[in-house]
Amino acid sequence: MATTLNPAAKAGAQVGRSVPRLEGRDKVTGRAEYTHTMRLPGMLHAKLFRSTVPHGRIKSVDTSAAKKLPGVLHVVTVDDVRKVLPHPYYGPAFHDQPILADGKVRFVGEPVAAVISADPHIAEEAVQLITAEYEELPAIYDEVEALDTNIFVHEELKPAGTFADLKHLKGAKGTNLALDYRLRRGDFDKAYAAAAHKFEHEFKTQKVLHLSFEPFACICDYRETGVTFYDSTQGPSFVRTEMARLLGWPENKVRIKVPYLGSGYGSKLYIKLEALALALSMIARKPVKIAYTFEEMFYQITRHPSTFRIKSGVDKDGRIVARKCEVFWNGGAYADIGPRVTQKSGLTAAGPYDIDNVWIDSYALYTNMTPAGALRGFGVPQLVWAYENHTDMMARALNMDPVEFRRKNLAVEGKPHATGQMLKDHPVDKVMDKVLERMEWSKPFDKGGSGHIKRGRGFAIANKAVISPTTSVAIVNVAADGSATLYCGTVDMGQGSDTAMAQMVAEILNIPAEDVRVTPRDTDVTPYDMGTLGSRSLFHMGHAVRRAAEDARDKLKALAKEVGEPEGSNIPIADLFQKRYGMQAGNVIGSGIYKPDYTPPAPGTGQSPNVTPFWMVAGSGAEVEVDIETGHVKITKLVNVVDCGKAINPKSVETQISGAALMHLGFSMFEKMHLDGGQVTNASLADYKIPGFHDLPSVLESHYVEHDQSNGPFGAKGVGEVATFCVGPALANAIDDACGVRLMEMPLNAEAVYRAIRAKQGKPLEEA
Amino acid sequence: MIPFELAEPTSLAAAVKLLDPDDETVRPIAGGTALMLMMKAGVFRPQKLVSLRKIEAKYSGIAASGDGLRIGAMTTLNAVERSADVKKHAPVVTRTMRTLSNVRVRNVATVGGALAHGDPHMDLPPVLMALGATLTIVGPKGERKLPLEELFTGYYETVLDKNELISEVHVPSQGAKKGAYMKVTTGSADDWPALGVAVVLDADGGAIKSARVVGSAATTKATRLKAAETVLNGKTVDDKLLKAAGDAAIEESEFIADVRGSMPYKRELMRVYVGRAVRAAMQGTGA
Amino acid sequence: MTATRTITFTLNGAPVSADVKPHHNLVELLQTHFGLTGARETCGQGLCGCCTVIVNGRSVSGCLYLASFVDGADVRTVEALDGAGKLSPVQEAFIEASAFQCGYCTPGFILMVTQLLDEHPDPDEEQIKHYLTGNLCRCATYPEVMDAVKLAARKRKAAASA
Known part of the structure; x- marks a missing residue:
């Protein structure tokens, strides 16, 4: 697998080298394989008929005209699904999502029926011939209202049994609450009452989407002897387990093959199209492909909209002494991984600050919208949006410099986190200093003259805990010619994991990274991994890979001893095998498994000495120019700094930082899924814009600090999400600095800024 | 997209004949970049499309004369963008082209299509209107002229009958303006x-x-x-x-x-x- | 059922024919008849650039281009760029500058950058941005693409003078 670009690749010092992507050639020649463009012989296509109402009982579905269209093989509703899968519900936290709508629809766009044909155009035409009648029910959209309403999205809650903190919700009726997470530290009420200064704000984030450029796609090839999926998924092991559960089969009859992913950002986790593809292939008895159009992505998964009510008490010296966080997560119609977002991010809601008295309530709520899940940050960007605006607002109200106010309150190493865990490898101060240095913060700043362009700058800082506890397994196979192959379930969806993992193997086996082959994901071959999510892979899988490579290296050493090589011999590996087996034959197989230590948080208080194996830390600085006549914001400079522990592949780290930051620039400045009565009104790339070349800041800087992650593989940790955290609040803080308006809700688009300016002038712009 | 028929007449007159003034589901297609969006979105479901790509070559091209430019309706936006005549006689059009959609769309989309579509978001119509452009429109009864500013009647609505086609745009020279x-x-x-x-x-x-x-x-x-x-x-x-x-x-x-x-x-x-x-x-x- | 017709055209230098229906677009034609998956339909609106194909020397959005329209045309796809197994300077530059992540939009970028450099061998940043307006990358590798374009321009110049 050596690339022709680097024929002189050498062994030694593989970690810390900007190895070009191993899969680069396949990607630049258009030959990399993706599920969405894959075809199997005899494959059929399925297209979906979707709900047009946000909440309703299904009175009837008329498929007769569709069935009559020549070329249509099957028109499938949940009744047909039940004949092959008697319990057609799935989900990682709750078994709440039906394979096709079952008696009720809960959001606009929910799949109600599927048409199967050999010709996708015929399937598409047939879908348009299906009609459904609904008894419409009142719908709930707002996450705060969902907590206190008599409109219930689900009749009864059905926890999947996977997570201990959801068990008490089993069978619950008359509620939209899919998890109520709590953290209590110190005595918030008392400390707040005694505080010299009290602040209370409410912030919101909007509904945004991942929009991977390879839309969702899955091909299922079901046979009685076993089932194979070709799947654009970030979590093949989970898919296998869940499909085996639905089938009542052992896992070894279920095979998940994952080609390259046209990215995921969290959207392709857990079950998306797999359960439906399985049912359809069982019914059609042929391979069936579901491949979404761009528009359909708006009906699959989004990021959580949120409302965050935050209260802080500050003492007379500017120290934050008490903080209360109430976070409402809008999970949409099905829980997906929302309860995990609610808990795992909820625990960091108070921010990277040293606060003795903390109260956190974090609520996962069902509503009648497209389900919400993880999106590059697992909820943390929504939290940082709130607490870093709040921080600036307090500093300004206290007439303190926002940066100095933060410095006074930062939770540096050795301080306890709100969970009680002592902070280690948490270089908030280093990250902050790096941002400020690159922003030239100490120099005078030109705020613009008397014209209509005003200038400002802002800063934000944040941390995140990695999801824990999770497990990864890896295998390193050394062939008789000395070449090494890595089998690991981490899905390379663009983050460069294959290359980074190969570098670790190469470092240990003392070979060039370019010579390590990373097998495509295939659960028949690649061992278990919890999932490619939450920046966990480099740390967890990295450890497993390191251990597998060390195991292989140790076995090679043993082999050398066995064939009589002296200690410290540098005999080529191929010669070892030749000596041992008399020809080019045999293998050495090393394996590694990793699961970090973990102490579950105490129920009710969320306290734990070990809630996460590592912390992610990021900071951003922004400079903007605001046109106060129109509200247009030009980003003149954006600096993003993260702590990466150790950069395994420096170029990949930089690309992750800028990519994450620019993606979040879109969420911050203009991206928004518009809804009207539950209907999505901008389900296309023409109307839902994402950042392009002209949206880049005039100056964009990506930096990392290398603060050794003492328990990380080679001192490293993941950086896929971390640069998303601070972009939004840094920009909002800069806008406030420029023109004195504070936006409490994203996106910070021109109209929102203009309206805030007008409101501040006492001349609010009329609503419509 | 769901199935439809495609006709490819070789003359403008034949194209006009294939269009039906009373049938919403038969429409002309030039570059198709805008029409296909409507078809993909299911907003427009054609029975038949009448392609204008093979009509007489004279409808694709730009000619300059003393009183300005004559731009054939089938001229691509890219050709307008690159035209030395356009740059000379209507430099504001040349400058506009760069921000109009993207290279691939400009390579395919036509001037006539950009006008006949009636989409108020398009960049070219306001510029040509400000220049005082006039259209030549061909229908079953022959040709007529129309000031561009009278073309649009509303959101995606024009005065064109369903069997009328724009054949040419006349743009007065910008001159010293x-x-x-x-x-x-x-x-x-x-x-x-x-x-x-x-x-x-x-x-x-x-x-x-x-x-x-x-x-x-x-x-x-x-x-x-x-x-x-x-x-x-x-x-x-x-x-x-x-x-x-x-x-x-x-x-x-x-x-x-x-x-x-x-x-x-x-x-x-x-x-x-x-x-x-x-x-x-x-x-x-x-x- | 709508009528099928046979079209003939040149695909990456070779004469080919295919039976198409009026509603088939160019991406579908390339994928189903020729197994070429470098052009991909993502947004379906000509905005993202993933479906870029070169028809008669000009870039088009394959998702908005009826397959019937390439009858008689010269069609080139990304698969033509590494003839005889040698990467083009633009492809090399994208690898060296790390100008992709997931790679789904990459073939479109590669083709558009190739067109850009054919038209403007030494483009400045503004030209690059304008030319690539219709190419989006959700992984947002824009800074790296900018580097790659400049690197590719240098490589092409070096190759031309060699």
Whole structure:
């Protein structure tokens, strides 16, 4: 697998080298394989008929005209699904999502029926011939209202049994609450009452989407002897387990093959199209492909909209002494991984600050919208949006410099986190200093003259805990010619994991990274991994890979001893095998498994000495120019700094930082899924814009600090999400600095800024 | 896309004959970049498309003469962008092209299609309107001429009958007039405009002898803003005048709300941008 | 059922024919008849650039281009660029500058950058941005693409003078 670009690749010092992507050639020649463009012989296509109402009982579905269209093989509703899968519900936290709508629809766009044909155009035409009648029910959209309403999205809650903190919700009726997470530290009420200064704000984030450029796609090839999926998924092991559960089969009859992913950002986790593809292939008895159009992505998964009510008490010296966080997560119609977002991010809601008295309530709520899940940050960007605006607002109200106010309150190493865990490898101060240095913060700043362009700058800082506890397994196979192959379930969806993992193997086996082959994901071959999510892979899988490579290296050493090589011999590996087996034959197989230590948080208080194996830390600085006549914001400079522990592949780290930051620039400045009565009104790339070349800041800087992650593989940790955290609040803080308006809700688009300016002038712009 | 028939006549006359004045499901297709969007979205479900790609070559091309440009309706936007004649006779059009959609669309989309589609967000119609362009329209009864400013009747609506086709656009030479088009986006920089403002000015120093001002995108159709023109005509440009022109413009425009902005906001944008467009034209910087 | 017709055209230098229906687009034609998956339909609106194909020397959005329209045309796809197994300077530059992540939009970028450099061998940043307006990358590798374009321009110049 050596690339022709680097024929002189050498062994030694593989970690810390900007190895070009191993899969680069396949990607630049258009030959990399993706599920969405894959075809199997005899494959059929399925297209979906979707709900047009946000909440309703299904009175009837008329498929007769569709069935009559020549070329249509099957028109499938949940009744047909039940004949092959008697319990057609799935989900990682709750078994709440039906394979096709079952008696009720809960959001606009929910799949109600599927048409199967050999010709996708015929399937598409047939879908348009299906009609459904609904008894419409009142719908709930707002996450705060969902907590206190008599409109219930689900009749009864059905926890999947996977997570201990959801068990008490089993069978619950008359509620939209899919998890109520709590953290209590110190005595918030008392400390707040005694505080010299009290602040209370409410912030919101909007509904945004991942929009991977390879839309969702899955091909299922079901046979009685076993089932194979070709799947654009970030979590093949989970898919296998869940499909085996639905089938009542052992896992070894279920095979998940994952080609390259046209990215995921969290959207392709857990079950998306797999359960439906399985049912359809069982019914059609042929391979069936579901491949979404761009528009359909708006009906699959989004990021959580949120409302965050935050209260802080500050003492007379500017120290934050008490903080209360109430976070409402809008999970949409099905829980997906929302309860995990609610808990795992909820625990960091108070921010990277040293606060003795903390109260956190974090609520996962069902509503009648497209389900919400993880999106590059697992909820943390929504939290940082709130607490870093709040921080600036307090500093300004206290007439303190926002940066100095933060410095006074930062939770540096050795301080306890709100969970009680002592902070280690948490270089908030280093990250902050790096941002400020690159922003030239100490120099005078030109705020613009008397014209209509005003200038400002802002800063934000944040941390995140990695999801824990999770497990990864890896295998390193050394062939008789000395070449090494890595089998690991981490899905390379663009983050460069294959290359980074190969570098670790190469470092240990003392070979060039370019010579390590990373097998495509295939659960028949690649061992278990919890999932490619939450920046966990480099740390967890990295450890497993390191251990597998060390195991292989140790076995090679043993082999050398066995064939009589002296200690410290540098005999080529191929010669070892030749000596041992008399020809080019045999293998050495090393394996590694990793699961970090973990102490579950105490129920009710969320306290734990070990809630996460590592912390992610990021900071951003922004400079903007605001046109106060129109509200247009030009980003003149954006600096993003993260702590990466150790950069395994420096170029990949930089690309992750800028990519994450620019993606979040879109969420911050203009991206928004518009809804009207539950209907999505901008389900296309023409109307839902994402950042392009002209949206880049005039100056964009990506930096990392290398603060050794003492328990990380080679001192490293993941950086896929971390640069998303601070972009939004840094920009909002800069806008406030420029023109004195504070936006409490994203996106910070021109109209929102203009309206805030007008409101501040006492001349609010009329609503419509 | 769901199935449909495709006809590829080799003459404009034959194309006109294939169109049915009473059948919504039969439509002409030129470049197809806009029409296919409607088909993919299910907004338009054709039984039959009549392709204009194989009609006489004379409908693709640009000719310059003393009184300006004659642009065949099947001329691609890319050809307009590259045309030395367009650059000479209507430099504001050349400048506009760069911000219009993207290279691939410009390579395929046609001038006639961009006009006949009636989409108020398109950039070319307001600019051609400000230049005072005239259309030649061919139908079953023969040819007729129409000032472009009379083409649009509403949101995606034109005066064209279903069996009429634009064959040619006549653009008077810009001459010494100054022109600018300002495309105002409100989210991503590359988006359909929330507002388009085109101005063409006959000016002498800082004084405007006569102005043509057209608003688009924020409005239901590309609209000539005659009240704003009246404010500007015969005056010397200063902040007060431009504000007055902006105020006049919003009074005569019919705004639409969409994901790019509310009506009140688009009004404010127009109030500001009419003046900015005039300034840009005077300074020769307008995109 | 709509009528099928046979079209003939040149695909990456070779004469080919295919039976198409009026509603088939160019991406589908390339994928189903020729197994070429470098052009991909993502947004379906000509905005993202993933479906870029070169028809008669000009870039088009394959998702908005009826397959019937390439009858008689010269069609080139990304698969033509590494003839005889040698990467083009633009492809090399994208690898060296790390100008992709997931790779889904990459073939479109590669083709458009190739067109850009054919037209403007030494483009400045503004030209690059304008030319690539219709190419979006959700992984947002824009800074790296900018580097790659400049690197590719240098490589092409070096190759031309060699």
